[in-house]
Amino acid sequence: xxxxxxxxxxxxxxxxxxxxxxxxxxxxxxxxxxxxxxxxxxxxxxxxxxxxxxxxxxxxxxxxxxxxxxxxxxxxxxxxxxxxxxxxxxxxxxxxxxxxxxxxxxxxxxxxxxxxxxxxxxxxxxxxxxxxxxxxxxxxxxxxxxxxxxxxxxxxxxxxxxxxxxxxxxxxxxxxxxxxxxxxxxxxxxxxxxxxxxxxxxxxxxxxxxxxxxxxxxxxxxxxxxxxxxxxxxxxxxxxxxxxxxxxxxxxxxxxxxxxxxxxxxxxxxxxxxxxxxxxxxxxxxxxxxxxxxxxxxxxxxx
Amino acid sequence: xxxxxxxxxxxxxxxxxxxxxxxxxxxxxxxxxxxxxxxxxxxxxxxxxxxxxxxxxxxxxxxxxxxxxxxxxxxxxxxxxxxxxxxxxxxxxxxxxxxxxxxxxxxxxxxxxxxxxxxxxxxxxxxxxxxxxxxxxxxxxxxxxxxxxxxxxxxxxxxxxxxxxxxxxxxxxxxxxxxxxxxxxxxxxxxxxxxxxxxxxxxxxxxxxxxxxxxxxxxxxxxxxxxxxxxxxxxxxxxxxxxxxxxxxxxxxxxxxxxxxxxxxxxxxxxxxxxxxxxxxxxxxxxxxxxxxxxxxxxxxxxxxxxxxxxxxxx
Numbered sequence: 001x002x003x004x005x006x007x008x009x010x011x012x013x014x015x016x017x018x019x020x021x022x023x024x025x026x027x028x029x030x031x032x033x034x035x036x037x038x039x040x041x042x043x044x045x046x047x048x049x050x051x052x053x054x055x056x057x058x059x060x061x062x063x064x065x066x067x068x069x070x071x072x073x074x075x076x077x078x079x080x081x082x083x084x085x086x087x088x089x090x091x092x093x094x095x096x097x098x099x100x101x102x103x104x105x106x107x108x109x110x111x112x113x114x115x116x117x118x119x120x121x122x123x124x125x126x127x128x129x130x131x132x133x134x135x136x137x138x139x140x141x142x143x144x145x146x147x148x149x150x151x152x153x154x155x156x157x158x159x160x161x162x163x164x165x166x167x168x169x170x171x172x173x174x175x176x177x178x179x180x181x182x183x184x185x186x187x188x189x190x191x192x193x194x195x196x197x198x199x200x201x202x203x204x205x206x207x208x209x210x211x212x213x214x215x216x217x218x219x220x221x222x223x224x225x226x227x228x229x230x231x232x233x234x235x236x237x238x239x240x241x242x243x244x245x246x247x248x249x250x251x252x253x254x255x256x257x258x259x260x261x262x263x264x265x266x267x268x269x270x271x272x273x274x275x276x277x278x279x280x281x282x283x284x285x286x287x288x289x290x291x292x293x294x295x296x297x298x299x300x301x302x303x
Numbered sequence: 304x305x306x307x308x309x310x311x312x313x314x315x316x317x318x319x320x321x322x323x324x325x326x327x328x329x330x331x332x333x334x335x336x337x338x339x340x341x342x343x344x345x346x347x348x349x350x351x352x353x354x355x356x357x358x359x360x361x362x363x364x365x366x367x368x369x370x371x372x373x374x375x376x377x378x379x380x381x382x383x384x385x386x387x388x389x390x391x392x393x394x395x396x397x398x399x400x401x402x403x404x405x406x407x408x409x410x411x412x413x414x415x416x417x418x419x420x421x422x423x424x425x426x427x428x429x430x431x432x433x434x435x436x437x438x439x440x441x442x443x444x445x446x447x448x449x450x451x452x453x454x455x456x457x458x459x460x461x462x463x464x465x466x467x468x469x470x471x472x473x474x475x476x477x478x479x480x481x482x483x484x485x486x487x488x489x490x491x492x493x494x495x496x497x498x499x500x501x502x503x504x505x506x507x508x509x510x511x512x513x514x515x516x517x518x519x520x521x522x523x524x525x526x527x528x529x530x531x532x533x534x535x536x537x538x539x540x541x542x543x544x545x546x547x548x549x550x551x552x553x554x555x556x557x558x559x560x561x562x563x564x565x566x567x568x569x570x571x572x573x574x575x576x577x578x579x580x581x582x583x584x585x586x587x588x589x590x591x592x593x594x595x596x597x598x599x600x601x602x603x604x605x606x607x608x609x610x611x612x613x614x615x616x617x618x
Contacts, residue, residue: 011380011456015409024406032394106393115390119451122355122461124379125407298357299348 021125025133026140033103042102043141046095050149053088054156056080061160080157082248083255085172086179089150089244090258093183096142097212103141104191105204107134112295113199121298131192131292138188147180175248182243186236186281189288196295212236229271236284237261239277246274307369309333310354310459310490315363317349323514324349328363330509330519332492336485338501339494340607341511347494348387350511351461354492355384367459368490379408383452387463387494389444391436397423397447398432401454408455422454423447425480441468449477459490466495478504498604508603512611526601532609533557533571535599536578541592543568549585553577569599 033039056078059065078084111117120130154173158166166173191208198204215234222231232238241257249255257263263271310332317324325346339347352358353365356372356379370377391400401422405415423429426446431439436447445468452460462481466474481504485491495501501508508525510517518525526534540546546568547559555574562569572578575598586593600606 011408011410013410013414016406016411018409021407021409024403028392028395028399028403035394110393114393115386115388116392118352118355118357118384118386118388119390119392119404120407121357121375122379122382122384123404123407124376124409126375298355299352 018129022129022133022136025130026137029107029134029137032106039102043099043145046092046099046145047149049088049091049095050153053084053149053153057153057157057160080161081169082172082175083258085150085154085176086244086248086255086258088153089146089176089179090241090261092146092149093180093240093258094260096145096183096187097208099141099145100138100187100191101205101208104138104188104208105195105198105201107137108192108195108292108295109199109201109204112196117296118298127293127296127298130296134192135185135188138191139184142184142187143180146184147177150176150180171248171250175244179240179244179247182247182281183240186240186285189285189292193288193291196292232263233272233276233280236281238263239281242271242274242277243281309366310368310492311364311366312350312353313364313366315353315360315365317353317358318361324358325353325511325514325516328516330516332490332509333507334485334488334490335506336481336491336493336504338505338508338603339492339511340498340501340508340603341517342611344513345511345611346514347511348463349514350509351384351463351492351494354459355382355461357384380455381457382459382461383455383457385448385452385460385462385465387467390448391444394435394437396433396435397428397439397443397450400436400447401451404451405454410455418454418456422450425453426450427476442470442473445469446473446477449480453480453484457489459492460484461492463494464496465493466497466500474500498607499602502603505603508606510607510610517610518606522603522606523598523601526598526606532600533573534575534578534601535605536570536572536575536596537562537599538568538570538582538596539566539594540568541566542589545589546585546591549589550578550581553581566594 057080059069060078060080111120117130121127151173154166154169154176158169190211191204194204194207194211198207215236216238219231219234219238222234223229224231232242237260238257241261241263244261245253245255245257245263310330312328312330315328316326323346328346328350339350341347349358353360354367354372356375359373365372367378368381370381372378392403395403398419401419402415405418406412408415410418420429423432426449428443428446428450431443436444439447445465449462449465452462465481466477469477478500481491481493485504485506493501493504502522505522507519507521509519510525538546543561543566547561547570550556550559550570555577556570556572558571560569561567570578579596582593582596585591600609
């Protein structure tokens with residue numbers, strides 16, 4: 001039996017919080033994304049719509065500016081109300097879909113292709129933390145496009161209109177925030193699940209669009225042929241839109257969702273109940289989680 | 304030795320569907336350098352993945368210094384793992400690779416910076432620290448993988464084929480590092496195909512075949528347990544023919560060959576202890592001039608051939 005010099009001392013310093021460790025993944029992912037000129041330009045362009053919205057809000061409250069552009073009647077033409085904010089959220093959420101299709105496929109498949117998962121998982125870092133870290137990459141970028149500018153626009157309007165407007169329209173703020181957080185997890189999980197299963201990035205990106213638009217087309221076909229509204233249940237955009245309408249307007253909605261996320265009022269045969277939308281989105285998220293669970297493993301299982 | 308100083312496998316099996324990974328493994332691995340030896344598909348990587356927590360056993364219990372491998376928060380702090388694959392996240396430099404993975408351990412930025420630099424220094428990679436890992440040579444990638452495994456100063460190092468792709472100089476340096484870590488009382492678990500190097504570096508070996516542990520322990524001890532294969536002993540003396548004639552009078556000596564320059568006698572005996580006693584007596588009686596006596600087959604290569612042979616493919 002050998003005699004060992006016991007000089008080994010383990011690390012006994014303070015440890016950072018586990019949520020801070022999650023941020024390590026986005027930190028390097030953002031650096032990687034920044035190297036792509038296309039993605040940088042695309043991401044910058046996604047801020048154009050919120051900037052136009054901010055300009056509209058500002059100009060509407062600035063009489064001299066309205067006079068300058070001979071648009072004193074503009075206040076009556078563009079109302080800063082639920083459709084205004086929901087429209088912004090709809091447009092931005094559609095751009096988020098493009099962003100997820102561009103960068104989502106590059107999140108997990110390179111780690112699988114490079115056998116890098118064992119590097120993460122042989123550390124004090126679980127599979128759940130790995131997926132959360134990867135989700136954060138998309139969630140941070142999409143948040144900066146959706147609810148963060150939405151709430152800033154809400155704050156700008158509130159600042160210019162006053163406290164009464166803010167308290168009367170507080171539902172818009174909660175709708176922007178919670179509405180975004182209905183779309184963000186679904187989109188992130190879909191992008192990550194497809195990234196884990198489809199190694200060829202263009203195919204994974206295409207599949208994200210496929211899931212959204214093929215479902216929409218199929219749903220429309222079912223509605224048309226069967227003269228029903230139940231086909232909407234295949235349409236993720238409808239499911240999201242129907243939830244948004246309730247979040248923004250409550251039990252008696254007057255709008256039919258947002259651009260790209262339509263939830264038509266008074267559909268033929270009656271619209272599917274709201275719980276169907278929640279259930280189907282939750283089901284989709286669970287399917288994505290199951291797909292991730294099958295693929296995110298420390299060691300590739302050889303059969 | 305207590306459970307907190309051992310890596311233990313208690314009746315551990317791992318199946319991949321219908322395919323056997325390892326079966327009914329019982330092991331107790333003490334500190335020092337332990338080599339896993341076996342043909343391709345014998346279960347070496349499965350065993351390493353199980354102790355690293357990357358795979359869960361189908362049945363049985365594993366404990367790494369008292370920590371069950373399904374507790375990544377605890378296990379990751381005491382264990383460093385170097386996979387046999389070229390495993391790197393995309394787009395990172397060597398420095399970023401080490402630094403970011405130290406941050407994942409929960410170390411502060413300053414501590415991570417210091418440890419990343421120390422680990423790079425350790426494997427002589429400081430000059431290439433800020434180059435992309437993807438642009439590294441095979442040997443450099445192997446060294447940076449080793450650096451990430453040791454950067455957080457783990458007590459258990461699990462290194463799957465760590466010598467692959469290294470040039471002779473880097474290989475010698477790496478073996479010296481293993482020796483140093485082993486001497487500090489760490490567990491260094493190494494799998495390797497290079498048997499003569501396994502022989503040089505190992506304190507103990509674990510021989511695997513078809514998912515079963517065929518033998519474990521110090522190699523001389525393992526060799527002495529292989530009773531069905533007579534022990535080979537090389538004796539260098541001035542009159543090997545005389546010695547052979549006297550030895551053949553004993554039942555336990557089954558073969559004797561004169562080798563090389565006519566002064567080497569290679570013997571095969573079923574009872575090494577009796578042989579050594581007999582040799583002493585012969586030397587005293589006949590005045591034989593013996594230069595050296597050495598076992599010729601108590602190395603990993605011989606034991607491997609006896610226990611596993613050519614059945615399992617490449618080694």
